Amino acid sequence: MTSIRVGLLGIGTVGAGTFNVLKRNQAEIGRRAGRDIRITVVADLDTERARAIVGEDVEVVSDARQVIARPDVDVVIELIGGYGIAKTLVLGAIEAGKHVVTANKALLAVHGTEIFAAAARKGVIVAYEAAVAGGIPIIKALREGLAANRINWVAGIINGTTNFILSEMRDKGLDFATVLKEAQQLGYAEADPTFDIEGVDAAHKITLMSAIAFGIPVQFDKAYIEGITQLHRPDIRYAEQLGYRIKLLGIAKRTERGIELRVHPSLVPTKRLIASVEGAMNAVVVHGDAVGTTLYYGQGAGAEPTASAVIADLVDIARLQGADVTHQVPALAFQSSTLSAASTDLPVLPMSEITTSYYLRARVLDEAGVLARITSILADAGISVDALLQREADEVSEFNQESEANAALPQTDLIILTHDSREGTLNAALEQIQQLPSVLAPIVRIRKEELN
Amino acid sequence: MTSIRVGLLGIGTVGAGTFNVLKRNQAEIGRRAGRDIRITVVADLDTERARAIVGEDVEVVSDARQVIARPDVDVVIELIGGYGIAKTLVLGAIEAGKHVVTANKALLAVHGTEIFAAAARKGVIVAYEAAVAGGIPIIKALREGLAANRINWVAGIINGTTNFILSEMRDKGLDFATVLKEAQQLGYAEADPTFDIEGVDAAHKITLMSAIAFGIPVQFDKAYIEGITQLHRPDIRYAEQLGYRIKLLGIAKRTERGIELRVHPSLVPTKRLIASVEGAMNAVVVHGDAVGTTLYYGQGAGAEPTASAVIADLVDIARLQGADVTHQVPALAFQSSTLSAASTDLPVLPMSEITTSYYLRARVLDEAGVLARITSILADAGISVDALLQREADEVSEFNQESEANAALPQTDLIILTHDSREGTLNAALEQIQQLPSVLAPIVRIRKEELN
Numbered sequence: 001m002t003s004i005r006v007g008l009l010g011i012g013t014v015g016a017g018t019f020n021v022l023k024r025n026q027a028e029i030g031r032r033a034g035r036d037i038r039i040t041v042v043a044d045l046d047t048e049r050a051r052a053i054v055g056e057d058v059e060v061v062s063d064a065r066q067v068i069a070r071p072d073v074d075v076v077i078e079l080i081g082g083y084g085i086a087k088t089l090v091l092g093a094i095e096a097g098k099h100v101v102t103a104n105k106a107l108l109a110v111h112g113t114e115i116f117a118a119a120a121r122k123g124v125i126v127a128y129e130a131a132v133a134g135g136i137p138i139i140k141a142l143r144e145g146l147a148a149n150r151i152n153w154v155a156g157i158i159n160g161t162t163n164f165i166l167s168e169m170r171d172k173g174l175d176f177a178t179v180l181k182e183a184q185q186l187g188y189a190e191a192d193p194t195f196d197i198e199g200v201d202a203a204h205k206i207t208l209m210s211a212i213a214f215g216i217p218v219q220f221d222k223a224y225i226e227g228i229t230q231l232h233r234p235d236i237r238y239a240e241q242l243g244y245r246i247k248l249l250g251i252a253k254r255t256e257r258g259i260e261l262r263v264h265p266s267l268v269p270t271k272r273l274i275a276s277v278e279g280a281m282n283a284v285v286v287h288g289d290a291v292g293t294t295l296y297y298g299q300g301a302g303a304e305p306t307a308s309a310v311i312a313d314l315v316d317i318a319r320l321q322g323a324d325v326t327h328q329v330p331a332l333a334f335q336s337s338t339l340s341a342a343s344t345d346l347p348v349l350p351m352s353e354i355t356t357s358y359y360l361r362a363r364v365l366d367e368a369g370v371l372a373r374i375t376s377i378l379a380d381a382g383i384s385v386d387a388l389l390q391r392e393a394d395e396v397s398e399f400n401q402e403s404e405a406n407a408a409l410p411q412t413d414l415i416i417l418t419h420d421s422r423e424g425t426l427n428a429a430l431e432q433i434q435q436l437p438s439v440l441a442p443i444v445r446i447r448k449e450e451l452n
Numbered sequence: 453m454t455s456i457r458v459g460l461l462g463i464g465t466v467g468a469g470t471f472n473v474l475k476r477n478q479a480e481i482g483r484r485a486g487r488d489i490r491i492t493v494v495a496d497l498d499t500e501r502a503r504a505i506v507g508e509d510v511e512v513v514s515d516a517r518q519v520i521a522r523p524d525v526d527v528v529i530e531l532i533g534g535y536g537i538a539k540t541l542v543l544g545a546i547e548a549g550k551h552v553v554t555a556n557k558a559l560l561a562v563h564g565t566e567i568f569a570a571a572a573r574k575g576v577i578v579a580y581e582a583a584v585a586g587g588i589p590i591i592k593a594l595r596e597g598l599a600a601n602r603i604n605w606v607a608g609i610i611n612g613t614t615n616f617i618l619s620e621m622r623d624k625g626l627d628f629a630t631v632l633k634e635a636q637q638l639g640y641a642e643a644d645p646t647f648d649i650e651g652v653d654a655a656h657k658i659t660l661m662s663a664i665a666f667g668i669p670v671q672f673d674k675a676y677i678e679g680i681t682q683l684h685r686p687d688i689r690y691a692e693q694l695g696y697r698i699k700l701l702g703i704a705k706r707t708e709r710g711i712e713l714r715v716h717p718s719l720v721p722t723k724r725l726i727a728s729v730e731g732a733m734n735a736v737v738v739h740g741d742a743v744g745t746t747l748y749y750g751q752g753a754g755a756e757p758t759a760s761a762v763i764a765d766l767v768d769i770a771r772l773q774g775a776d777v778t779h780q781v782p783a784l785a786f787q788s789s790t791l792s793a794a795s796t797d798l799p800v801l802p803m804s805e806i807t808t809s810y811y812l813r814a815r816v817l818d819e820a821g822v823l824a825r826i827t828s829i830l831a832d833a834g835i836s837v838d839a840l841l842q843r844e845a846d847e848v849s850e851f852n853q854e855s856e857a858n859a860a861l862p863q864t865d866l867i868i869l870t871h872d873s874r875e876g877t878l879n880a881a882l883e884q885i886q887q888l889p890s891v892l893a894p895i896v897r898i899r900k901e902e903l904n
Contacts, residue, residue: 137597
């Protein structure tokens with residue numbers, strides 16, 4: 001059978017990894033795919049560096065537009081990143097009738113609807129296993145492996161940088177800023193880490209998974225995003241004492257009124273497998289009505305793990321090359337004709353409408369009646385308390401960062417775990433509690449997910 | 453598009469689960485598959501029970517041969533089990549040009565080569581996601597999701613019964629016989645639990661995964677199989693003290709000289725994610741050269757988790773129905789024409805040729821020089837010691853089950869962890885050690901896997 005000719009746009013870390021893995025495992029990959037998969041042309045602005053990686057047998061050009069125009073290219077791999085030129089090239093490749101493989105989560109989370117529609121019109125595949133959780137075949141699991149299920153929720157540690165930082169903060173008792181610097185030195189965080197630490201990267205990924213899981217369009221603009229920059233050491237420690245670990249989770253949940261789509265730090269029971277996912281590793285938990293809870297774990301970034309996903313997509317495409325489009329797996333798991341109706345049935349809910357449980361920490365004056373006043377406000381709002389922890393002043397003192405003005409007064413930390421509540425209701429109650437004269441500092445509020 | 457008409461052979465627990473999930477999620481599954489998937493006829497000896505499950509809209513027959521002969525059936529689901537009639541029916545269905553979905557690991561592990569060859573000749577698919585690890589889409593992950601990788605090893609907790617028993621033995625400090633009885637009462641173990649507790653079921657599953665991972669034929673007859681019936685409480689406790697947990701693992705490993713294919717209790721570092729897989733849950737760890745370590749976790753048995761896998765196979769088949777065979781994923785991951793050559797290059801190694809590390813426990817007389825004599829025998833054989841634990845007589849006494857004859861003498865337990873050794877070499881050294889007059893009981897030997 002003829003080989004599949006691939007044009008690679010952008011040969012940075014992942015591009016080089018893809019080239020190298022494809023070359024190293026060429027025979028084995030060919031035995032699986034039933035045909036040879038070959039990168040025949042590479043486009044990169046730095047043609048010298050590109051040439052050094054691919055050697056003499058592969059053509060190197062500086063202009064990516066040349067690649068998508070060529071009739072002797074069957075598949076285009078887009079590894080340039082970002083929303084600008086990458087979007088033009090992906091749409092151009094589709095228009096030229098080429099299949100596209102991309103790791104560009106930002107592009108798909110924001111412009112996916114347009115891109116997938118263009119691909120459907122031309123009958124080509126846009127594959128993006130590498131866009132979520134690196135080498136973990138989670139897109140395939142969600143789209144195909146769990147196709148029998150009504151997916152109830154997806155929750156994942158899908159950003160290695162933040163998971164590394166949280167692991168280090170907990171292990172070593174360090175604060176956020178210190179660990180961030182360490183992560184940058186080790187190469188786990190970028191010089192400008194905003195996309196990672198503010199949760200944007202995770203939000204791109206959970207947006208894609210929400211679409212696949214529930215058959216809704218990608219709606220990144222409706223995702224709630226909160227990063228880890230406001231996390232404090234005492235909360236990590238209190239959480240542990242209560243049997244929880246704090247992780248930055250991307251969560252997509254189906255409820256009767258709509259879809260919850262959110263990224264934020266979450267308390268997770270220590271006994272859940274996902275709580276033990278440490279360092280830069282990723283894991284995604286998927287709950288389906290038939291299969292129950294499943295978990296997928298592995299490296300979420302890096303040259304070769306990401307290359308593993310890119311090449312898996314190439315193998316799928318190689319197998320389907322020449323087949324009628326009806327044999328393709330739909331880009332967002334559900335046949336595209338059935339997507340739009342679902343989006344009106346299943347709107348993404350505003351945060352005030354989500355339901356979850358909470359960890360609350362109030363720095364309060366150590367005097368009689370405070371606890372009663374706080375719990376009665378919660379009770380009046382219909383919010384029931386699951387667990388309560390009061391820490392004495394001396395144990396509190398070492399954490400005394402946020403309330404230096406009040407350092408002279410006898411004070412204590414009051415930690416409350418709530419049962420499930422509507423977030424709007426909880427916010428209203430917190431506003432009332434915050435007004436109490438005995439409450440000395442802004443109340444810390446972290447969401448809690450039982451994931452069972 | 454026309455719907456896919458499915459004939460179901462055997463409507464026991466999993467069959468009923470499959471029928472119910474397909475019915476409950478019909479709309480959602482149809483939106484994914486692009487066509488309707490419908491069980492149109494069910495064969496079961498107990499036609500009354502079958503009728504009670506499927507209602508009036510589905511035909512019920514008592515003779516499965518009728519189903520495979522029908523021109524209005526596109527796919528046959530075989531859920532009868534065993535090697536006998538199931539084999540005849542599967543081959544018959546293939547011969548009649550029907551795709552087959554089966555959960556029958558025993559049948560495929562023993563007769564897979566014949567069955568897959570017949571399917572290849574007829575151009576039909578034999579799908580078996582449900583045969584390994586229930587609802588976890590591990591076959592899909594191995595065959596497709598990790599297609600870029602040279603797979604180095606696969607190690608899994610792939611039998612829920614034995615994992616439940618081991619979890620209980622450790623948690624509650626109970627012995628094997630007691631927990632087995634409990635497991636039988638709870639329905640986690642069958643009345644005749646031999647296939648589970650002796651490791652046969654796990655061996656069927658790891659045999660299938662070894663074929664997919666390495667491109668070799670299924671070779672169940674070459675698998676080494678050791679169950680959990682000989683495990684003793686003190687070893688579970690000593691392992692914990694050394695930072696390990698004992699799990700029944702199915703292991704398939706590629707080495708330069710061939711394939712290791714084995715099922716036996718194994719010490720696993722407590723810090724590995726798989727060590728925290730408790731109760732009847734399953735998990736499979738796959739190591740690929742590009743992706744590194746990945747893990748897949750979920751329910752390995754039960755009506756609906758298994759149904760989830762059966763239906764995922766149906767969806768794959770529904771998508772490929774009508775496509776040329778070249779578009780199919782090969783049954784054993786690699787194109788069948790490339791399988792046989794690989795089997796001679798990669799023979800399954802005899803156990804004496806495997807390389808791993810070991811946990812050894814010797815009940816010895818508490819006298820000077822014993823340790824020196826044992827370690828010098830190991831050193832002479834080139835086996836180096838990784839860790840050593842000596843337990844004093846009083847702590848030992850409560851475990852004094854195996855050596856009642858010597859109970860009066862002062863004795864101690866000597867626990868040794870070795871570095872990697874060839875099993876043949878280790879066995880020879882153990883024979884020598886066993887001859888020492890100070891060694892009072894048969895030496896306990898449990899293999900240890902670092903899984904990193």
